[in-house]
Amino acid sequence: MPDRDRSPWWELTRRLLAAAAILVGTVALVWFDRAGYVDNTDPTGEVDLVDAIYYTTVTLSTTGYGDVTPLSSSARLVNAFLITPLRIAFLVLLIGTTIEVLATQGRESFRIARWRKRMGHEQHIVVVGYGTKGRSAARTMIKNGYDPASVVVVEPSPIAIADAHRDKMVVVSGDATKRGVLRQAGIEKASHVLVTTDRDATNVLVTLTTRQLNEDAYIVAAAGEHENGPLMRQSGANSVITSSDAVGRLLGLSSMSPMLGSVLEDLLTYGTGLEVAERELLLSEVGKQPQSLSDQVIAVIRDEKSYRYYDPVVSLLARGDRLIVVRPATELPWAPRPGTHGEDVADEDD
Numbered sequence: 059m060p061d062r063d064r065s066p067w068w069e070l071t072r073r074l075l076a077a078a079a080i081l082v083g084t085v086a087l088v089w090f091d092r093a094g095y096v097d098n099t100d101p102t103g104e105v106d107l108v109d110a111i112y113y114t115t116v117t118l119s120t121t122g123y124g125d126v127t128p129l130s131s132s133a134r135l136v137n138a139f140l141i142t143p144l145r146i147a148f149l150v151l152l153i154g155t156t157i158e159v160l161a162t163q164g165r166e167s168f169r170i171a172r173w174r175k176r177m178g179h180e181q182h183i184v185v186v187g188y189g190t191k192g193r194s195a196a197r198t199m200i201k202n203g204y205d206p207a208s209v210v211v212v213e214p215s216p217i218a219i220a221d222a223h224r225d226k227m228v229v230v231s232g233d234a235t236k237r238g239v240l241r242q243a244g245i246e247k248a249s250h251v252l253v254t255t256d257r258d259a260t261n262v263l264v265t266l267t268t269r270q271l272n273e274d275a276y277i278v279a280a281a282g283e284h285e286n287g288p289l290m291r292q293s294g295a296n297s298v299i300t301s302s303d304a305v306g307r308l309l310g311l312s313s314m315s316p317m318l319g320s321v322l323e324d325l326l327t328y329g330t331g332l333e334v335a336e337r338e339l340l341l342s343e344v345g346k347q348p349q350s351l352s353d354q355v356i357a358v359i360r361d362e363k364s365y366r367y368y369d370p371v372v373s374l375l376a377r378g379d380r381l382i383v384v385r386p387a388t389e390l391p392w393a394p395r396p397g398t399h400g401e402d403v404a405d406e407d408d
Contacts, residue, residue: 080144094134109126183248186255187255191280191301192211210230211227211230237271245271246271249276251268253277253280262286282300284300308323333386336382339377339379343396345374348367352396355382
């Protein structure tokens, strides 16, 4: 059976209600059988409701003080076969909750410490927010060859945390707007940071804090509204993806040309059909025009700048260039994928 995703507050409330039920039930047992008990501190020896509550709380939490004791055979049998198991259940409930909290915290700390030791000085990727956008981004990177252990997810939601654990990623539970949480995720050594929460205000604050803690990280931030894009760039984001504009353009294109919309959706979907990819220039491709390659080149990256394939600056490909291409997502016999068969790469240092 699959595990249920339950809130910690729900679990705590459930256990408190169970403890309260044990207390109330035991008080009722003692009260209904109060004639079988004696109060050694009361001259009359009678046990009232207050005595029943007192006896129950003392008996369930300790071994009792002896001031209120069972006297009749029925009262002693009830203590032996009912109240004693209830006492054990009550203590297990309280101790179990404490141990579970400590074990969860310890397990999380151990997992993060083990991850830090394994990663050493290697750079990693931090994904802030594991909703629809963050989950898709992380899974796309993993499908493109990234190790799941190199992706750190920062997320406060228990349900999203469970999803990240199932995807075998390192998870830091907490609010990413707090510096301590970002430091716990190793933000200072991260090579890339993806900020993908559902609130633009949160994304701006996380971006600003990340840039202050790591001047060299490449930050990609999601913006729900177009007007918030410039603010995120001013906060330190290298790239801003406006989700509402992107979806709106895709909807508009699909309405005008359903085939065009399906092709664009195909390009954005990993693993099937067509894909957009970045690859290195091969030695055999140096000096050629971008339009003459077997891959459909749509842009050339030269000196950290991107040029469209028809730009005169990149009319002839040179060592050190990188290509943005459209190619089959899966290699086919009649559609080989250059750069995936160990060909020589045209580095600038060659």
